[in-house]
Amino acid sequence: MAAISNISLQFPGNLTDAKKDNNVLRLSFCSPRNTTNMSSEKRRFLSVSASYSDSPRKIDTANRVNVNGIHVAEAPLQAGKLANDPSAADEAIVTSLRGRFVEGKFVFRQIFVIRSYEIGPDKTATMETLMNFLQETALNHVTSSGIGGEGFGATREMSLRKLIWVVTRIQVQVQRYNKWGDEIEVDTWVDAAGKNGMRRDWIIRDHYTKEIITRATSTWVIMNRQTRRLSKIPEEVKQELLPFYLNRLAVPTEETDCEKIDKLTDETAQIRILSGLAPRWNDMDANQHVNNVKYIGWILESVPIEVLEHYNMTSMTLEFRRECTQSNLLESMTCPTARVMESNNNSKNRKPDMQYTHLLRLQQDKADVVRARTEWNFKQKHQ
The missing domain is CATH 3.10.129.10 (Hotdog Thioesterase)
Incomplete structure (x- = not known):
């Protein structure tokens, strides 16, 4: 689903003249992908029902489930539930914005739409835009995992010890740059890197074709927020991270720039x-x-x-x-x-x-x- 700022609400005429049917207001959510000269089968519409009320209704996002033995945010509702549950539409939108766990709950996925202010002179996303997507997905991964603390991407045990993550190395491979209005999905996961590091990987795909567009890998270490000195990963922090480790490489070993x-x-x-x-x-x-x-x-x-x-x-x-x-x-x-x-260039395409x-x-x-x-x-x- 597209980000909320790119969802258009299509009302039949004036909103004040819309008919109320059992206190339900019918809305249509459509993707902002390029629709000029586009065949009807390629246009993606999602019809949902939202309860009509004179006062705004608070979105309930407190439901949580068990992921890898940890309490985390609930996975998104199925599309079929949207028409039957008035709160499903709100929750689906929130899930689209904040991301969700997939693939056995080890991978976190978030959907983005390339906006006009995220493209360069050639009307495609910039490297800085892609890096912002990677960073945002990583932070939401930590927040949704149930182990997030008060720091910027830190766990609870890290926050107690005034520790933060700092990146030491990152490699990004780009197959092609998406255009304005394209929808992409970013997958991220983590694994151990030696005794005192963490590796975080990402894959960016076209949301509809699933074509892999970008691969990235990075190495992170821990720093004391007050002394600004590097620190060993405490055992308590390792135990927080262990349930989320996934032994998978986004960038093949032969293409890793080491x-x-x-x-x-x-x-x-x-x-x-x-x-x-x-x-x-x-x-x-x-x-x-x-x-x-x-x-x-x-x-x-x-x-x-x-x-x-x-x-x-x-x-x-x-x-x-x-x-x-x-x-x-x-x-x-x-x-x-x-x-x-x-x-680093064994592949002819690279x-x-x-x-x-x-x-x-x-x-x-x-x-x-x-x-x-x-x-x-x-x-x-x-x-």
Whole structure:
């Protein structure tokens, strides 16, 4: 189902003239997918019944079920129940917005619609948009799991110990970028990464065709919120996470970018440097450091404009080295990679036309903040 802001309510004439039938008002919810010249069988409509009342009715989302031995939010109602239960329509909409558990309750799924302010000049979703979808799904996964605490994606045991999650590395592979109005579904799950880390994976699909559009994998560690020092995962936290671990890889092992990202310096040949990048208040997240997605825009600031115009970024690997706060000024550096990594491009479909190495560093002391590697393919090849 589409997000609520993209659902149109179609009333027969003036709402005030609509007929009440046993206190039930008939509504039609339709998908905002492109309907111009679209055959009728491709248009997806969902008719539901909602109780009519002069005063707003509170949505009840308190029902919970057992998932992997943990109390979590209830799975969505079946479509057939919508017409018989007045509260089913509200609950279905809430479920669409917040996501649900699927596949044996180990995978969390959320549906998004590409909005006009989430696309770039070529009318497709940007890498930053995709990363926002990944982040939102991950946070809602924790919230819906029943183990969420007060922190930004932290569990209850983590909140008690003033611990937060920080990402150390993330890799995103993009097969194609969706257009404005497309509906996608994002699946996410977690697994252990060594003794003191957690791996989170994602897969983005077309909501209707189920075509895989994007794959992503990431590694997370725990930091003390007050001291800003890394910490071992307490045993109590491990026990919270254990019921949700799923041994599955979104990015195949042979395509995982695990090679070290080279450090750029002022002496590196053919380098582009953009200085004076300043984090704004709205760039900070709830953990009081720059939101991970903001780094992508700063990285792309030093990429040649002709590359942005004529090539699609098909892969991005980010390696996070230190925190960045609002008081910091940054420099963005980009340099063409001298060689294309053979080990990461065994698949013919993933061989890039070009590759770049990037660095975000503090302007004052030149300390690394984020290292990155990107792969690009000519846009005409993917149209």
